[in-house]
Amino acid sequence: xxxxxxxxxxxxxxxxxxxxxxxxxxxxxxxxxxxxxxxxxxxxxxxxxxxxxxxxxxxxxxxxxxxxxxxxxxxxxxxxxxxxxxxxxxxxxxxxxxxxxxxxxxxxxxxxxxxxxxxxxxxxxxxxxxxxxxxxxxxxxxxxxxxxxxxxxxxxxxxxxxxxxxxxxxxxxxxxxxxxxxxxxxxxxxxxxxxxxxxxxxxxxxxxxxxxxxxxxxxxxxxxxxxxxxxxxxxxxxxxxxxxxxxxxxxxxxxxxxxxxxxxxxxxxxxxxxxxxxxxxxxxxxxxxxxxxxxxxxxxxxxxxxxxxxxxxxxxxxxxxxxxxxxxxxxxxxxxxxxxxxxxxxxxxxxxxxxxxxxxxxxxxxxxxxxxxxxxxxxxxxxxxxxxxxxxxxxxxxxxxxxxxxxxxxxxxxxxxxxxxxxxxxxxxxxxxxxxxxxxxxxxxxxxxxxxxxxxxxxxxxxxxxxxxxxxxxxxxxxxxxxxxxxxxxxxxxxxxxxxxxxxxxxx
Numbered sequence: 303x304x305x306x307x308x309x310x311x312x313x314x315x316x317x318x319x320x321x322x323x324x325x326x327x328x329x330x331x332x333x334x335x336x337x338x339x340x341x342x343x344x345x346x347x348x349x350x351x352x353x354x355x356x357x358x359x360x361x362x363x364x365x366x367x368x369x370x371x372x373x374x375x376x377x378x379x380x381x382x383x384x385x386x387x388x389x390x391x392x393x394x395x396x397x398x399x400x401x402x403x404x405x406x407x408x409x410x411x412x413x414x415x416x417x418x419x420x421x422x423x424x425x426x427x428x429x430x431x432x433x434x435x436x437x438x439x440x441x442x443x444x445x446x447x448x449x450x451x452x453x454x455x456x457x458x459x460x461x462x463x464x465x466x467x468x469x470x471x472x473x474x475x476x477x478x479x480x481x482x483x484x485x486x487x488x489x490x491x492x493x494x495x496x497x498x499x500x501x502x503x504x505x506x507x508x509x510x511x512x513x514x515x516x517x518x519x520x521x522x523x524x525x526x527x528x529x530x531x532x533x534x535x536x537x538x539x540x541x542x543x544x545x546x547x548x549x550x551x552x553x554x555x556x557x558x559x560x561x562x563x564x565x566x567x568x569x570x571x572x573x574x575x576x577x578x579x580x581x582x583x584x585x586x587x588x589x590x591x592x593x594x595x596x597x598x599x600x601x602x603x604x605x606x607x608x609x610x611x612x613x614x615x616x617x618x619x620x621x622x623x624x625x626x627x628x629x630x631x632x633x634x635x636x637x638x639x640x641x642x643x644x645x646x647x648x649x650x651x652x653x654x655x656x657x658x659x660x661x662x663x664x665x666x667x668x669x670x671x672x673x674x675x676x677x678x679x680x681x682x683x684x685x686x687x688x689x690x691x692x693x694x695x696x697x698x699x700x701x702x703x704x705x706x707x708x709x710x711x712x713x714x715x716x717x718x719x720x721x722x723x724x725x726x727x728x729x730x731x732x733x734x735x736x737x738x739x740x741x742x743x744x745x746x747x748x749x750x751x752x753x754x755x756x757x758x759x760x761x762x763x764x765x766x767x768x769x770x771x772x773x774x775x776x777x778x779x780x781x782x783x784x785x786x787x788x789x790x791x792x793x794x795x796x797x798x799x800x801x802x803x804x805x806x807x808x809x810x
Contacts, residue, residue, distance in 0.1 A: 327469045328457040333518030335476040337411070338450055340511025342480030344418060344504035345390070345443055347488025348425075349624040350650040352436075353383045354632060355497050364633050370497060372432070376629060380776075381571050381769035383625040384762045386436060388578040391758035393444020395585060398452070398752030400445060406529045407449035407456075408519060414445030415512040419505050426502035435501075448751035455739035455747075456523035464672050466736055471665035474732040478654035478661070480507075489647030530747060572770050578763025582756040586610065589746055589753070598807055599743040605805035606741045606750075608795060609734060610757050612684050615791040616730050618761030619691050619784050620723055623653060625765075626776050627698075631716055634705040639713045652717050656724035664728045680737050680806070681799040687729030688792025694722040695785035699778060740809045 324332040356379035357363050358371025374382070397414065401407040421438030424431050454473050458466045484504075492500020519526070533541070559565045589595075590603050632646040671677035678686075701715040734754055742750035769775050795802070 324472075327465060327472060328521075330457050330518075330521040330523065331454065331469060331473060333515060333521050334450055334454055334457075335473060336518070337415075337511045337515040338473065339476040339480040340507050340514070341415065341418065341443070341446055341450075342477045343484045343488075343507040343511075344422060344480075345439070345484075346481035346650065346654075347484035347492070347500065347504045347507070348422075348436075348439060349387075350485040350489035350628070350647040351492045351497065351500055352386065353379050353625050353628055354493060354647060356382060357629070358497070377769055377775070378567060380625045380629070381567075381766050384621075384766035384769065385571055385574050385578075386440060387621050387624075388759045388762035388766065389437075389440045389574065390443045391447075391755040391762070392578055392581060393441055394448040394755035395444075395581070395749065395752035397445040398448035398749040401449040401452060402530050402747065402749055403533050404529065406527050407453050408522065408526045410449045411446050411453075411515065412512065414442045414447075414449070415508055415515065417442030417445065418508045419512065422501055422505035422508065426498045426505060428498050448749075448755060451735055451751045451754075452739070452747060453522055453526045454735075456525045464669070466740075468665045468669050470736045471661055471668070471728075471732045474728075474735070475658060475661050478657035480654075482651045482654040482658065485647045485650035489650060490645055493645045493647045531745065568770055571766055575763045575767040575770065578759045578766070582610070582614075582753070582760045585753055585756065589743070589750075592743075592745070594745060595743050601805045601807055602741040602809065603743065605802050606738070606753075608798065608802050609680070609684060609737060610753070612688055612791040612795050613730060613734055613754070613757035614760040614764075615788045616688060616691050616726065616761070617758040618764055619695055619788055620727060621758060621762050622765065622775075623720070623723070624650065626781075627716060627719070629776065630702070630705075631713070634701070634711060635713050635716060636710040649713060649716055649720075652720040653724055653727075656721050657728065660724060660728060661732075664732075679799070679803055680733060680809075681795055681802050683729045683733045685792045685796040685799075687726040687733075688788050688795065690722050690726030690729070692785045692787075692789030692792065694719050694726070695781050695788075697722065698781060702778065702781075737809065741806065 322329045324335070355371040356374045357376055358373065360371070360373030360375060363371070363373075397410060400413075401410040404410075405413065418439055419442075421435045421440075421442055424435030424438060451473075454470060455466075458469060484507075488500045488503050488507075491503060492498075556565070556569070559569055586603075586607060590600065590607075595603070628646070628650065631649045635646065635649070637643055637646060668677055698719055701711040705711045734757075735751075738750050738754040739747075746753075765775060768780060773780050
């Protein structure tokens with residue numbers, strides 16, 4: 303994508319800039335934009351293929367599908383997908399911790415990208431190592447994700463910089479360029495030619511992103527290479543002992559379960575689901591109770607909890623685009639539109655295409671309203687986003703009913719549903735990224751980005767536990783319950799907006 307760099311002598315006061323800008327933003331945004339684009343290319347390519355690969359060759363596969371997958375029943379595949387998504391975002395928390403206390407954001411991104419590449423290489427090799435590669439991709443993505451978002455925040459002159467929300471929206475477009483191309487290239491080749499070739503292409507994409515990042519780091523703010531609160535030798539040894547203890551305990555526990563012959567997927571998926579819900583609660587509680595925080599920081603963390611809970615309900619629905627909606631596209635949706643035939647994984651590109659079309663509009667509207675002192679507050683944006691995501695699932699019930707007799711529905715149903723979800727996403731995700739950097743205590747700069755991604759973890763973990771409890775994740779009852787929950791979360795934010803705005807103090 304062309305950088306569209308233009309001269310700006312003042313560089314709008316940004317210390318990382320050399321006088322050039324990227325769409326009116328600091329030049330370092332271009333480096334982070336391209337890195338995130340390629341990382342999302344690899345991640346969303348994996349997301350488009352995962353459930354389809356898991357069920358391929360099994361009892362729930364579509365007749366005439368490629369085969370060659372793992373043949374896992376659909377219910378188990380949806381839970382595995384939910385756990386994978388939850389772990390990607392759960393690992394963003396230790397990723398932020400490594401950025402804050404061990405390597406600094408820049409080095410942590412380099413390590414994370416390298417692990418993602420290695421993970422996709424493992425996935426590209428047919429054999430029994432599939433879930434090892436999947437775990438490596440989740441780990442690398444977690445290391446990378448929170449730190450690259452933190453570096454975007456470093457480019458701006460504090461929370462009061464009016465370009466900040468617009469900058470995060472431009473950055474958010476990078477995610478959607480990568481996620482638009484991924485299903486078309488990785489999904490199309492993986493689903494139609496060879497699953498493992500698709501996984502291999504994802505490795506190439508992340509490698510391109512890493513090379514670009516290494517060449518472009520000179521444009522980043524110097525803070526991106528610093529370790530804000532480095533570990534002391536004593537702390538480092540303490541964390542190492544704790545890590546080895548818990549790792550050893552897990553190995554012993556699962557060895558006993560395995561040798562007893564009682565191991566099944568629930569022994570893994572249920573504990574991970576419980577961890578995915580408990581960890582966000584414990585982390586937020588620990589930050590809130592930190593006595594080193596000022597009264598102002600404590601108040602801002604309290605306001606943040608409201609947004610976190612609402613976001614968890616949002617991502618619970620939104621992340622099912624790659625599972626519930628993906629399987630519906632494969633089995634219940636026609637594979638032609640306007641005479642064009644396509645693999646079902648291509649429909650995973652619809653949401654990012656909507657983002658690319660609508661994000662510039664949203665960014666321009668926010669800036670224009672901000673210049674007139676009329677921009678909606680974060681509480682209002684969240685309310686709009688929650689109502690839209692809830693409404694999208696109420697609409698989803700219609701094509702489910704129409705296809706209940708085996709008929710194929712038009713892809714236009716999913717295109718419309720993705721449009722509604724995209725509008726909600728643009729009110730939640732870039733705004734949530736921005737407000738996280740604004741409300742984060744200085745002590746927890748990168749870690750708070752990890753906390754924001756824990757909202758995805760919590761939402762996906764709820765879906766996993768529902769599946770493990772025997773709920774039909776594609777059934778109308780579950781879908782209605784999720785829609786009601788998301789809509790209710792938006793209503794609660796709206797009803798408590800004055801209290802939340804007061805806790806945010808100088809942040810709007």
